[in-house]
Amino acid sequence: MAVSARRGRSALEIVLLTVLAVVMLFPVLWMIETSLKENRDVYAVPAKFLDFKITLDHYRDVFVSSGGGRSTLSTSFLNSVIVAGVSTVLATVLGVPAAWAYSRFALKAKKDQLFFILSTRFMPPVVVVIPIFLMYRQVGLIDSALGLILIYTAFNVPFTIWMMKGFVDEVPAEYEDAAMLDGYTRLQAFRKFTLPLLVPGIAATAVFALIFSWNEFVFAIFLTSSDDVRTAPPAIAGLIGGTTVDWGLVAASSVVFALPVLVFAYLVRKHLVAGVTLGAVRR
Amino acid sequence: MGTVTAHGLSKSFGKVQALDGVTLDVPDGSFFVVLGPSGAGKTTTLRAIAGLEKLDAGSVHLDGRDATGDTPAARDLAMVFQSYALYPRRTAYENIASPLRARRCSPGEIAAAVERVSSLLHIDRLLQRRPAQLSGGEMQRVALARALVRSPRAFLMDEPLTNLDLKLRVEMRTELTRIHRSLGATFVYVTNDQVEALSMADQVAILKEGRVQQVGTPTEVYERPANQWVASFVGSPPISLLACRAEGDRLVGAEGWSLPRPRWTTAEDGRSLLLGVRAEDLSVEQRGAASLPGELYGLEPLGDRTVVDVRVGTEILKVKARPTVTGTPGERLVVSVDLDRAHLFDAGTGLSLAAAGR
Numbered sequence: 140m141a142v143s144a145r146r147g148r149s150a151l152e153i154v155l156l157t158v159l160a161v162v163m164l165f166p167v168l169w170m171i172e173t174s175l176k177e178n179r180d181v182y183a184v185p186a187k188f189l190d191f192k193i194t195l196d197h198y199r200d201v202f203v204s205s206g207g208g209r210s211t212l213s214t215s216f217l218n219s220v221i222v223a224g225v226s227t228v229l230a231t232v233l234g235v236p237a238a239w240a241y242s243r244f245a246l247k248a249k250k251d252q253l254f255f256i257l258s259t260r261f262m263p264p265v266v267v268v269i270p271i272f273l274m275y276r277q278v279g280l281i282d283s284a285l286g287l288i289l290i291y292t293a294f295n296v297p298f299t300i301w302m303m304k305g306f307v308d309e310v311p312a313e314y315e316d317a318a319m320l321d322g323y324t325r326l327q328a329f330r331k332f333t334l335p336l337l338v339p340g341i342a343a344t345a346v347f348a349l350i351f352s353w354n355e356f357v358f359a360i361f362l363t364s365s366d367d368v369r370t371a372p373p374a375i376a377g378l379i380g381g382t383t384v385d386w387g388l389v390a391a392s393s394v395v396f397a398l399p400v401l402v403f404a405y406l407v408r409k410h411l412v413a414g415v416t417l418g419a420v421r422r
Numbered sequence: 423m424g425t426v427t428a429h430g431l432s433k434s435f436g437k438v439q440a441l442d443g444v445t446l447d448v449p450d451g452s453f454f455v456v457l458g459p460s461g462a463g464k465t466t467t468l469r470a471i472a473g474l475e476k477l478d479a480g481s482v483h484l485d486g487r488d489a490t491g492d493t494p495a496a497r498d499l500a501m502v503f504q505s506y507a508l509y510p511r512r513t514a515y516e517n518i519a520s521p522l523r524a525r526r527c528s529p530g531e532i533a534a535a536v537e538r539v540s541s542l543l544h545i546d547r548l549l550q551r552r553p554a555q556l557s558g559g560e561m562q563r564v565a566l567a568r569a570l571v572r573s574p575r576a577f578l579m580d581e582p583l584t585n586l587d588l589k590l591r592v593e594m595r596t597e598l599t600r601i602h603r604s605l606g607a608t609f610v611y612v613t614n615d616q617v618e619a620l621s622m623a624d625q626v627a628i629l630k631e632g633r634v635q636q637v638g639t640p641t642e643v644y645e646r647p648a649n650q651w652v653a654s655f656v657g658s659p660p661i662s663l664l665a666c667r668a669e670g671d672r673l674v675g676a677e678g679w680s681l682p683r684p685r686w687t688t689a690e691d692g693r694s695l696l697l698g699v700r701a702e703d704l705s706v707e708q709r710g711a712a713s714l715p716g717e718l719y720g721l722e723p724l725g726d727r728t729v730v731d732v733r734v735g736t737e738i739l740k741v742k743a744r745p746t747v748t749g750t751p752g753e754r755l756v757v758s759v760d761l762d763r764a765h766l767f768d769a770g771t772g773l774s775l776a777a778a779g780r
Contacts, residue, residue: 317507319493320500322495336510336511
């Protein structure tokens with residue numbers, strides 16, 4: 140449309156965008172630099188921007204413990220992958236059919252039900268973590284991967300239902316009606332005809348759910364304690380508690396922690412854009 | 423075989439009573455049209471027959487067997503949707519083949535059936551396209567082909583021609599009638615277009631606000647409307663209705679005119695009536711004794727005829743006239759009425775006085 144006509148940006152726009160980019164990207168850049176510096180360069184005053192020796196020692200330390208073998212940090216990363224991955228899959232598997240049902244069927248007090256589902260997201264984790272902690276202690280879910288998976292799933296299901304309901308609403312119900320008259324059952328009609336059209340929406344929703352589970356800190360730090368179970372966010376935070384802080388290691392593990400989400404979002408970017416803009420285009 | 427019987431269908435959406443005791447009896451092999459304005463419950467009726475709508479009350483019998491609780495698949499019906507509802511990710515071929523695939527036919531059978539139906543509908547060369555690459559008329563044919571590819575108990579069609587332009591609509595009307603004849607199958611066809619209804623139907627059911635107003639052949643509903651509403655809904659230009667009452671051997675109009683009382687009128691003196699006369703039963707030329715004085719209100723030339731609006735008191739009569747008729751508004755003229763073809767309705771209930779015997 141008007142994009143090509145407006146290629147030439149005004150000087151003011153360029154200045155503002157540059158300032159914004161510097162403010163947004165500087166911490167990231169500094170994190171990456173720190174992760175590559177030797178320890179004495181990390182503490183150098185004045186700070187070294189470019190003239191430092193690049194080392195990958197910190198990255199080695201993230202994965203390999205000083206005595207050889209796997210580091211506790213690498214265990215946390217693996218835990219994060221398992222907890223975030225499983226809870227995202229669960230939330231999607233539970234949430235998508237629920238969203239479909241809420242979109243397609245006449246239910247009693249549908250709006251109230253949906254509001255109730257949404258209301259479970261009103262309270263931030265900090266508010267509910269104590270009661271959850273007490274309940275988990277009763278049922279023995281403290282300090283277990285399953286406990287984290289369940290709580291993340293519980294937080295992601297409402298989100299998935301709400302977001303997916305919007306996508307399902309966009310797909311005309313008549314495709315399923317037509318499929319049922321063709322001779323398919325209701326579930327087959329959903330699976331074969333509606334579900335393929337929902338893939339962009341599912342991808343977009345799953346990415347958001349994954350990012351939530353991946354980044355979640357409060358539940359993770361309260362509900363887990365042992366190194367075997369702990370996920371990456373509290374593990375990285377735990378690096379900062381001691382008398383000396385190995386900033387290089389903190390930075391390197393932060394970079395490693397940030398990468399998977401970036402890569403994943405990049406892989407599904409086509410679906411993400413389609414998912415986010417779906418509905419803006421008239422069929 | 424393919425009889426469809428709907429009995430006492432009732433369905434409400436929230437506070438809206440979409441269907442209020444709809445009863446229809448569709449004989450085997452007939453072209454049955456459900457006609458009504460938008461919001462009358464036509465589509466809901468069709469969806470109820472198809473099993474897509476859960477009913478509050480009523481039953482659906484297919485071939486005499488109670489199918490009220492059956493799934494759409496079990497009912498063995500085919501439906502053409504107003505929006506066509508073609509599967510967007512699939513080619514025309516896959517769309518048409520879908521009912522056969524769902525029923526696990528062999529690839530050979532499917533190919534043969536799709537070929538047969540696509541040549542019947544002249545869409546052979548479109549089979550590899552997706553719905554987005556088809557025009558409205560082509561999508562309509564593909565949707566029709568998806569229904570016609572197998573031999574269900576009955577075909578349900580929900581305003582299948584509404585989204586087409588006029589020329590294509592007239593063509594498809596003829597084609598659908600031809601297909602119906604050649605298949606000898608039962609068609610239940612929903613439309614709000616009375617021309618479609620009158621030209622294609624064996625039987626018409628007229629629906630208003632979820633209630634069946636009248637069922638009959640096109641001639642019956644046109645010539646002998648059961649009530650005032652049917653009379654004014656069917657026919658173009660619409661029937662003219664004049665308030666009047668019977669007095670002795672005269673009909674006396676509320677606007678002061680008086681006409682000989684038709685022989686067949688049974689109404690007692692003084693009862694409030696509505697005299698309904700169709701445009702073709704009125705004339706601006708002198709013929710016969712029954713006539714109304716009025717003044718010219720407007721002319722609507724339609725090519726093959728001209729509709730003359732005549733004002734009688736505060737009421738407007740639509741009169742069909744030769745295309746050569748001329749006049750200036752305000753001009754006084756006399757309208758002859760063919761009273762043998764006129765209708766009388768009770769002004770209170772709207773029911774036709776002649777519905778019983780005539």
